[in-house]
Amino acid sequence: MLVIDIVSGLLLLAGSILGLSGAWGLLKFPDFYARVHAASITDTLCAACFVAALMLQASFSLVAVKLLMVLLLLWLTSPTSGHALVKAAHRSGLRAVTWTPPADGGRS
Amino acid sequence: MHLPLLGVGLLVFWLLLSGYWTNPLLLTLGLLSIALTLWIVARISRQYRFGSPWYLCRRLPSYLAWLLLEVYKANISVLKNIWFPRRHPIAPAVRRFPIRAKSRIGQTIFANSITLTPGTVSFDVAEGEVTVHAVEEGAIAELMDGDMNDRVAALEEAPQ
Numbered sequence: 001m002l003v004i005d006i007v008s009g010l011l012l013l014a015g016s017i018l019g020l021s022g023a024w025g026l027l028k029f030p031d032f033y034a035r036v037h038a039a040s041i042t043d044t045l046c047a048a049c050f051v052a053a054l055m056l057q058a059s060f061s062l063v064a065v066k067l068l069m070v071l072l073l074l075w076l077t078s079p080t081s082g083h084a085l086v087k088a089a090h091r092s093g094l095r096a097v098t099w100t101p102p103a104d105g106g107r108s
Numbered sequence: 109m110h111l112p113l114l115g116v117g118l119l120v121f122w123l124l125l126s127g128y129w130t131n132p133l134l135l136t137l138g139l140l141s142i143a144l145t146l147w148i149v150a151r152i153s154r155q156y157r158f159g160s161p162w163y164l165c166r167r168l169p170s171y172l173a174w175l176l177l178e179v180y181k182a183n184i185s186v187l188k189n190i191w192f193p194r195r196h197p198i199a200p201a202v203r204r205f206p207i208r209a210k211s212r213i214g215q216t217i218f219a220n221s222i223t224l225t226p227g228t229v230s231f232d233v234a235e236g237e238v239t240v241h242a243v244e245e246g247a248i249a250e251l252m253d254g255d256m257n258d259r260v261a262a263l264e265e266a267p268q
Contacts, residue, residue, distance in 0.1 A: 018183070025190035033229065033241045034200055037186055040226040045183040048176075062127045069124075079223035083230055086223075086241065090231050096241055098200045 008056040015049030022046060031097040032089055036082060043078040047071065110153070111146055113162065118142045164213065167263050174259065175221055182225040182247075189227075189243055198243045205252045206237050208261035218260040222251060 018041055025038025051071040058064040119142060128134045188196040207215050219230040219238055227247050232239040242248045251257065 079220045
């Protein structure tokens with residue numbers, strides 16, 4: 001089906017853009033804790049887009065159910081590992097950089 | 109009460125994963141592995157109670173659907189922080205606030221949901237409080253008095 005192919009292609013494209021954005025944020029954000037937030041884009045919506053695209057290709061079959069299980073597993077394990085990562089960093093004494101933006105919106 | 113339910117769940121899970129619904133040998137092996145799992149769970153739960161009641165499992169799907177929407181919205185907001193740092197500068201903040209859910213499973217669901225949504229990460233859960241790091245102060249304020257805290261507390265509430 002052409003429509004399904006187009007939709008799943010668009011979803012794959014969106015997933016790729018989201019994955020690249022996550023990588024870009026990972027490189028650009030100031031400290032470890034902020035970088036975790038960027039990485040979680042790749043973990044959540046990027047993975048969801050890819051799995052949804054693949055599910056469309058699989059149509060109504062057992063493969064689609066398995067793909068959904070993969071997504072659920074990812075969404076269950078990635079926050080757990082993210083939490084473990086952040087907690088380990090916190091315990092080993094890494095301080096989070098916190099600040100409020102300057103009044104001019106950071107233009108200076 | 110819990111074990112039969114887990115047995116049915118595992119059976120469905122096994123059938124969906126294997127896809128071989130007619131081969132008697134594979135079905136027997138599947139049933140054996142389910143029995144083994146149930147035996148191990150029964151042994152563990154004698155030492156360590158799994159306190160997740162049935163009504164919680166029943167309410168979980170609608171919570172997950174809501175969470176999906178929240179994750180989508182949070183993704184968009186962090187994407188703005190990444191691509192338009194001038195207009196949407198990040199202002200990381202760390203705050204400690206009470207969790208409304210009382211049970212262990214409720215607090216775990218809440219902390220995991222916080223970490224799942226981009227822009228907020230839970231560091232630590234202790235004594236009914238959670239420590240959260242967020243890219244923006246507003247995200248924490250939203251968690252403190254927002255929907256998520258209430259919804260997770262409603263998840264674990266026993267039906268009247």
